[in-house]
Amino acid sequence: LAKTTQPISMDSYEGQEVNITCSHNNIATNDYITWYQQFPSQGPRFIIQGYKTKVTNEVASLFIPADRKSSTLSLPRVSLSDTAVYYCLVGDSPNTGFQKLVFGTGTRLLVSP
Amino acid sequence: GAVVSQHPSRVICKSGTSVKIECRSLDFQATTMFWYRQFPKKSLMLMATSNEGSKATYEQGVEKDKFLINHASLTLSTLTVTSAHPEDSSFYICSARGEPSDQETQYFGPGTRLLVL
Numbered sequence A: 001l002a003k004t005t006q007p008i009s010m011d012s013y014e015g016q017e018v019n020i021t022c023s024h025n026n027i028a029t030n031d032y033i034t035w036y037q038q039f040p041s042q043g044p045r046f047i048i049q050g051y052k053t054k055v056t057n058e059v060a061s062l063f064i065p066a067d068r069k070s071s072t073l074s075l076p077r078v079s080l081s082d083t084a085v086y087y088c089l090v091g092d093s094p095n096t097g098f099q100k101l102v103f104g105t106g107t108r109l110l111v112s113p
Numbered sequence B: 001g002a003v004v005s006q007h008p009s010r011v012i013c014k015s016g017t018s019v020k021i022e023c024r025s026l027d028f029q030a031t032t033m034f035w036y037r038q039f040p041k042k043s044l045m046l047m048a049t050s051n052e053g054s055k056a057t058y059e060q061g062v063e064k065d066k067f068l069i070n071h072a073s074l075t076l077s078t079l080t081v082t083s084a085h086p087e088d089s090s091f092y093i094c095s096a097r098g099e100p101s102d103q104e105t106q107y108f109g110p111g112t113r114l115l116v117l
Helices: none
Strands: A009-013 A018-023 A033-038 A045-050 A053-056 A061-064 A070-075 A084-090 A107-112 B004-007 B010-013 B019-025 B032-038 B044-051 B067-073 B076-081 B090-097 B106-108 B112-116
Touching (some): A018 A107, A033 A061, A070 A084, B019 B112, B032 B067, B044 B067
Antiparallel strands (some): A018 A070, A033 A045, A033 A084, A061 A070, B032 B044
């Protein structure tokens, strides 16, 4: 399973765009990149998933360069409620059966007024 | 998205007793469920993979006789912490795999906080 490296923490202010980068140098050909959000005392919540280039949904964008050795989660105009831990995971493909998820350290995002 | 529930949400027990935690997929069938443990300010640690109708697969370092997992149906997996001790106090989270074509891959439960006195 590919190992991921993220910044331990990030600080931002309300209304700003936040970009969290994750490194996954040994990502496999079939691996997808998935980001989860976790609030204190809650289970992780799916944010976005991608394989290559750019993926956008109603809450975030995911940028993946051609070599796929890193990815960047972009949160537009964050609010106080976006304060959480964000996990980047690789290796769980939606179409090739079960693979276990291995969580890294995550990035603790603090959004201030 | 699909919903996964856990019961109880929190439990306090005395040292030496056993505690059972239930994980249910409410609107889909999950042949595979996963159990995680999370200590304060730490990441989730996978404990075991629970497969319906068969024995669970435990991660290295996780005692299978300590953490009993039963996946008797396609919507229910249980984790029993046997002879609990204070060091077993933690946040236990389950997840269930959705349909193979589902982009969200795994749905997580809300977690169960266990405190062993």
